[in-house]
Amino acid sequence: MKLITKRIPGVAVIILLLTVCTHAQHTSIQRQQSTVDQAAHNLTARLSSGPLETGATNVSTADADLVVSSGVVLPLTPQPVLKPTTMAAENSPSSRESRIWKTLLIAQHSAAAFDAWTTRRSIESGNGFERNILVRPFANSPAIYPALQLAPMAFDYLGHRLMRSRNRFFRNTWWIPQAASTTASLWCGSRNLRVADLKR
Secondary structure, eight states: EEEEEEEEHHHHHHHHHHHHHHHHHHHHHHHHHHHHHHHHHHHHHHHHTTTOTTTOOOHHHHHHHHHHHHHHOOOOOOOOOOOOHHHHHHHHHHHHHHHHHHHHHHHHHHHHHHHHHHHHHHHHHOOOOOTTTTTGGGSSSHHHHHHHHHHHHHHHHHHHHHTTTTHHHHHSSSHHHHHHHHHHHHHHHHHHHHHHOOOO
């Protein structure tokens, strides 16, 4: 009995300390929650006042940290949607370049048709023959006309791709494949005419 009587004051002190600690912890949590609620309220008021400018913020770092740490979900105001800057917009051809490309397209296919016509004329005269082994199977028939249009179509596509290239050198020299193809077809056509006019 004496042992129990001696231990009662110690137990009472421990219970009293635990009660004080629990109360202090509870008070600290209430203060922290009050601070977070106030920061969330301030942040909501700032966000609701109007859209923020791009790249600017009216929210302090302390407020943002408090809100994020508390896990509070805030209402979001609609922000303007900005189109992302892409290289495609910067590399798009100008109207002048498009007109030149179309002009070269017409000139190139016309020169290829001229080459096909003079090749047929040279072969029919008996003085010439087709040297290109890829076109030779079509040289004695009208199929040579579409056959000689395949290369110009490839050069048209190549020129169009070079016109939109990210490489500055290619963007400035996109017209060379079409111009070279046109020149080659005209040269071959004029040579075919000279061969067709030869007299044996």
